Amino acid sequence: MFRIARARRSAVANVFVALSADGITGYGEASPNSFYDETAEKVSHALRGATPWIEGLRVRSVADIERLWDELWARLAPSRAAQCAVDLALWDWLAKAEQTRVSALLWSRAPAPVATFCTLGLSTPEELESKIDELEGFPLVKLKSDQTADLDPVRRVRARSRARIAVDANGSWAASRLEALASSLGTMGVEFLEQPLPDSAAREWSAPALALPVMADESCVTETDLDRLPALYSGFNIKLVKCGGLTAGARMARRGAERGLSTMVGCMLESSLLIGAGAALAQETKYADLDGAWLLSDDPFDGWRFESGMLLPGDGFGFGAEPKPGVFGEPDGAAPRPGSL
Numbered sequence: 012m013f014r015i016a017r018a019r020r021s022a023v024a025n026v027f028v029a030l031s032a033d034g035i036t037g038y039g040e041a042s043p044n045s046f047y048d049e050t051a052e053k054v055s056h057a058l059r060g061a062t063p064w065i066e067g068l069r070v071r072s073v074a075d076i077e078r079l080w081d082e083l084w085a086r087l088a089p090s091r092a093a094q095c096a097v098d099l100a101l102w103d104w105l106a107k108a109e110q111t112r113v114s115a116l117l118w119s120r121a122p123a124p125v126a127t128f129c130t131l132g133l134s135t136p137e138e139l140e141s142k143i144d145e146l147e148g149f150p151l152v153k154l155k156s157d158q159t160a161d162l163d164p165v166r167r168v169r170a171r172s173r174a175r176i177a178v179d180a181n182g183s184w185a186a187s188r189l190e191a192l193a194s195s196l197g198t199m200g201v202e203f204l205e206q207p208l209p210d211s212a213a214r215e216w217s218a219p220a221l222a223l224p225v226m227a228d229e230s231c232v233t234e235t236d237l238d239r240l241p242a243l244y245s246g247f248n249i250k251l252v253k254c255g256g257l258t259a260g261a262r263m264a265r266r267g268a269e270r271g272l273s274t275m276v277g278c279m280l281e282s283s284l285l286i287g288a289g290a291a292l293a294q295e296t297k298y299a300d301l302d303g304a305w306l307l308s309d310d311p312f313d314g315w316r317f318e319s320g321m322l323l324p325g326d327g328f329g330f331g332a333e334p335k336p337g338v339f340g341e342p343d344g345a346a347p348r349p350g351s352l
């Protein structure tokens with residue numbers, strides 16, 4: 012039997028869940044994104060409605076969590092973000108109960124440091140210069156692009172940095188220009204292009220392979236999207252909050268590897284807790300894009316440390332991330348009181 016507590020942090024507009032049983036507390040997080048019609052209010056509403064059921068859960072093994080995943084969805088739909096928060100809390104709780112790390116439960120080994128892409132948002136030329144300076148020495152840089160498909164920022168980063176570069180257009184480019192743009196990026200040695208076209212246009216794309224690999228993001232939300240992944244893509248971006256948590260994320264990573272697809276684990280704006288969960292998955296993905304906590308001025312969790320584009324494992328069991336005092340309403344960081352949803 013679990014006791015459940017919820018917390019909201021305006022700094023990230025995220026929802027945190029704490030599940031306590033047997034003197035152990037597992038933590039989960041949802042980073043709702045309006046693109047997927049999720050808000051903190053909707054996540055909280057879904058969690059509130061399922062609280063008595065969640066508090067009656069018992070988990071003793073990874074198989075228990077995997078079995079529960081579909082039931083979580085039945086109770087928390089339509090919020091994959093709420094499902095993610097509870098799923099993560101169960102993984103964190105189980106690993107702590109077994110005095111091990113979630114990566115050990117998933118992959119039978121301790122977590123290793125993770126090299127992560129760091130994202131450069133759309134910028135003026137002046138802003139870009141100072142951002143490039145900030146990323147000096149970082150191994151992986153991702154540039155956002157918009158419908159202008161301006162490749163000049165990519166050229167500027169390429170000229171100033173030895174980082175491996177990716178470009179993410181968030182579905183904003185036109186299909187008519189894609190081949191030529193991909194050719195230019197390929198010439199610049201860009202590692203991959205993420206979601207260049209809107210999903211509908213990606214599904215219609217039937218031209219020959221492009222000059223660089225293309226990864227799906229908005230075209231690959233949940234596991235079922237893997238079975239209908241458009242031919243344009245040679246890989247996909249897994250976001251725990253999109254697919255319903257680590258249980259589904261790990262299945263997607265395994266299925267992607269079986270099919271020879273490149274996998275990446277990405278993030279929204281999230282605390283070190285969700286980043287720690289992503290890092291557990293990133294132990295077995297080709298790429299990680301987990302800079303979401305680095306961008307926070309007030310991270311509610313202590314956990315994985317970010318140093319020059321590397322994530323270094325946090326201490327302790329579970330995901331290796333613990334809430335800062337007061338996050339769950341307890342000034343000393345003690346286990347949360349029950350019934351505070």
Ligand SMILES: [Mg+2]
Nearest residue numbers: 179205206228
């Ligand atoms: Mg993306």
